[in-house]
Amino acid sequence: MPSFDIVSKVEMQEVDNAVNQAVKEIAQRYDFKGSKSEITQERETIKILADDDYKLKAVVDVLQSKFIKRGLSLKAIQYGKVEPASGGMVRQLITIQQGISKEKGKEIIAVIKESKIKVQGQIQDDQVRVTGKNRDDLQQTIQLLKGKDLGVEMQFVNFRE
Known part of the structure; x- marks a missing residue:
């Protein structure tokens, strides 16, 4: 029958590449000069740390554009809620959905x-x-x-x- x-399924190597490209772009962009914005990846979660909500949204936009360029679907991303972090910063966890x-x-x-x-x-x-x-x-x-x-x-x- x-x-x-x-x-x-999401190709985790492509996710890793997209995160690395986003980190490089954030390091070089003028609007991020002097900010402590960062992206870190641990297996199937991506942690974004930014100075404020505006910077967080900008970092997420950069990450999404890198995902699209690498042929990854944005449907595979699940966004956690925005939480306050130490030093007046904000944090958001993003989960890559597998299965x-x-x-x-x-x-x-x-x-x-x-x-x-x-x-x-x-x-x-x-x-x-x-x-x-x-x-x-x-x-x-x-x-x-x-x-x-x-x-x-x-x-x-x-x-x-």
């Missing part, structure tokens, strides 16, 4: 069921497997999901006959 998997959460998996399956396409979806850990009787239904499902904005970056892998 034909099937494919829906996953949400599809159970809630998003249920949302994806609900969209598939609503479409009345003759396929079944099931959640497997951090991915969703879709099976059907013929490959045309599976391809139709992929097109349906590409057209929907579910707030999560999706890749369609492991297509099997």
